[in-house]
Amino acid sequence: MVNIPKDLYEAAAIDGANVLQKIRYVTIPNAVEQHFFIVITSIINSFKVFGLINLMTHGGPGTSTTMLVYNIYRTAFQYGKLEFASAQGIVLLIIIFIITWIQFRIQKKKMKRLDREDALMNNNSRTGKIIGTICIWIVVILCIVPFIWMVSASFKKEKRIFLLLHLG
DSSP: OTTSOHHHHHHHHHTTOOHHHHIIIIIHHHTHHHHHHHHHHHHHHHTOOHHHHHHHTTTOSTTTTOOHHHHHHIIIIISOOHHHHHHHHHHHHHHHHHHHHHHHHHHHHHHHHHHHHHHHTTOOOHHHHHHHHHHHHHHHHHHHHHHHHHHHHHTSOHHHHHHHHHHO
16 A cells, blocks of 8 residues: 555545545556455465374264365375375365466456556566566475475375385
């Protein structure tokens, strides 16, 4: 909100906008990128609660605090069903991918208007786009490595996987 130019608020006030109109037409459109980042990271972090559940409750009482990530852990390492756990991991990956894809589609529609305004002012930064693309590819690669391990582990015998885990 600090990055929103005060000139926009002043122009809205001159045009006769009230507080709600300033929020709707000035604040929200100019804070789209921040909202997008917060929503995506919050959704992804909600799936990464393994540490808290494992340390505090172990999924209990009963299974009241068991989340998908903790269930994957229990299925693989307590019950020894690695194939089912890897399938659960793939489902989790697909869920996170779909949520992120939907958010990107929504963000893309909202940003088209801003990009058109940017192009009119010749303010496009090619370097920023290149750095952003490189960062996205690094994240994608870091996410694919565990996925490949998970898929390859589902084809190995359980004893061999547990042996490899205990040796490492």
